[in-house]
Amino acid sequence: MDMQLAKRVALVTGGVRDVGREIALSLAAEGAVVAVNYRGSADDAEAVVAEIKASGGEARAYQADISDLTAVKSMIQSVVSDLGGLNILVNNAGLAIRNRFVDTTPDEWRAQIDANLYGALNLCHAAIPHLEAGGAGRIVAVVGDSSRVGEAGLSMVGASRAAVVALMKSLARELGRSGITANTVSLGMVETAHDPEWLAANREKLIKFYPTRRLGQPGDIAPMITLLASPHGGWITGQVISISGGYSMV
Numbered sequence: 001m002d003m004q005l006a007k008r009v010a011l012v013t014g015g016v017r018d019v020g021r022e023i024a025l026s027l028a029a030e031g032a033v034v035a036v037n038y039r040g041s042a043d044d045a046e047a048v049v050a051e052i053k054a055s056g057g058e059a060r061a062y063q064a065d066i067s068d069l070t071a072v073k074s075m076i077q078s079v080v081s082d083l084g085g086l087n088i089l090v091n092n093a094g095l096a097i098r099n100r101f102v103d104t105t106p107d108e109w110r111a112q113i114d115a116n117l118y119g120a121l122n123l124c125h126a127a128i129p130h131l132e133a134g135g136a137g138r139i140v141a142v143v144g145d146s147s148r149v150g151e152a153g154l155s156m157v158g159a160s161r162a163a164v165v166a167l168m169k170s171l172a173r174e175l176g177r178s179g180i181t182a183n184t185v186s187l188g189m190v191e192t193a194h195d196p197e198w199l200a201a202n203r204e205k206l207i208k209f210y211p212t213r214r215l216g217q218p219g220d221i222a223p224m225i226t227l228l229a230s231p232h233g234g235w236i237t238g239q240v241i242s243i244s245g246g247y248s249m250v
Helices: 018-029 042-054 069-083 106-134 155-178 196-207 218-229
Strands: 009-012 033-038 058-063 088-091 138-144 181-187 240-243
Touching (some): 009 069, 018 033, 018 042, 106 138, 106 155, 181 218
16 A cells, blocks of 8 residues: 655654664655654664665654753754655654652653653644644654553553643644644554563563564554554544554453
8 A cells, every 4th residue: 555655754753773763664665754863872863864765765863852842843943944844743752661669769750751741742842833834744652551551660651651642632633623633552562672681581471461472573563653644544533552462452
């Protein structure tokens, strides 16, 4: 299926590795011009850009800490100036600190809320005027299933991402008349996003929670993001779509 994304400009936050990288590659393969956001590793970002260009696509790397509204505004202005607009925003970047809630600290709470919730708020606030100007804008938030069903050890990331789910639903209602859709993709455990040693030690226990009897891969996620970002997703909005190998079925 042709996703009809030729020359649409997409910003993918946290686009340098794992799921974010695969999303950037998938959008570029369908013709989108991809702005690859990174916070710390310019080399990793440029590697993704080089991979996209080697396949005939268009991409450029942009550094910004998404928890900083000033930095986000500057990044989005640069994207619009350099690439000619902004049509698609994929809020993928975030922070998860696994720990029992009573053993967490207020500094850890703030770090996760800043990255997960304020990051989404900053990006949406700065991007929406450009999405409206470009017509048929798309916003997709990527969260973990802890935000939908809860998970021991991930109380704060679950809470902060659950707020993002509510934000997407509200924006879907608010922006629908402008042709903008806003959806959430909620993920089960994606293998490449976790420490290999921890996974090796816990794999057999973990996969018992998944009817598919395997953990996710970035390639399991990117096609849905690409669909939601495309004109084919134009009548899908305000939804929370779980890609979790059956881990959660509610």
